[in-house]
Amino acid sequence: MSLNIRRLNGDDPGFAEQLTQLVAWTADFDQNVHQTVLEILGRVRQEGDAAVLAYTRRFDRLDRLSVAELEFPRARLEEALTTLPTEQRQALENAAARIRAYAERQKLASWHYRDELGNLLGQQITPLDRVGLYVPGGKAAYPSSVLMNAVPAKVAGVTELIMVVPTPGGEANRLVLAAAAVAGVDRVFRVGGAQAVAALAYGTETIPQVDKIVGPGNIYVATAKKLVFGQVGIDMIAGPSEILIIADGTTDPDWIAMDLFSQAEHDEDAQAILLCPDEAYLDRVAASIAKQLPGMERRAVIRTSLEKRGALIKVRDLNQACEIANRIAPEHLEVSVADPEALLPELRHAGAIFLGPHTAEALGDYCAGPNHVLPTSGTARFSSPLGVYDFQKRTSLIGCTALGASPLAETARILAKGESLTAHARSAEYRIKP
Incomplete structure (x- = not known):
């Protein structure tokens, strides 16, 4: 299957500019979306439940929904978990256990000391009181996002975790509700879109106000999170999914091609890039891409992503590959080489680094343990993955004699x-x- 994926060379005179153009990403500002979200935020702030109910009826096609039905009873979450097929329940619980074990190691501890004058100086760590978790609904149902956001919050000691998830046409995703039960989510509301963000930020008669909002969403949700920031905290504004692979040419090219697909299938703006010093190996990966693409369910999305923002880049050596990786600061960085740990000291900027050919990025998305909520669009230069520390506050202590x-x-x-x-x-x- 013919596919026009960009080929670049790190030693070409114009490479720096080509790379800048390749990785550039700025979400188009949509004045209509911005204005719509402003109206929704204002109305929810003024009218509370009435506005939330009106928007939910309108956007989720729930004409007869009442305020009393906005919240899922706890029994509904437990029922979703107990009625899951055994295989799915075990997978959820296994993933949650691994995420929890990793998160436990991230907890910050309070500390203090006394200086030579006897003054007490220190830092007190406290969890946030209440956090809101946005979870996409409808076709985009991500139980993994529930686990990745909720488990660290509960490990941090967040007192109350409020989840909002749209149910278009009244359809609730059972796996998402089951994940909420496994992760210890306290309350779940069937609300989505900018109105859900507004309800969490300002509070309504039914939906409590939170201190921070986390979780992914569409452009309306992202815009709403931007606009309420300051009233509440937010995790981040995520850009398209990204994967950068450094390969030495020893990994099966079919594996590398599929790893590139794993991010390209997210959406047309996702970015998948391969760096390798072996030109012949790049040819083999290109051939594998063409061979495997027709069998992919989301082949049209993958094709557009690879042709629009993908690249196969010939590098001088692995040192140059590391330099380029640091410039890109990717969300996901696979190091598919014989001795991946040897390159770690050279790799400064990445959301998550996957070491060795057996460490597929997809393992990190679901169950390896580290969080899959990662900085995108080069922001790994100055920001970090979501973790327990995002749900804890630091307070300075000063006590003078x-x-x-x-x-x-x-x-x-x-x-x-x-x-x-x-x-x-x-x-x-x-x-x-x-």
């Missing part, structure tokens, strides 16, 4: 006067021992 306060107050007095902040200076002066 009478003796210890005096020299600090003298320093503070001098600096405050230099800033012309008289009250600051005098407040400090009261603590100076004569």
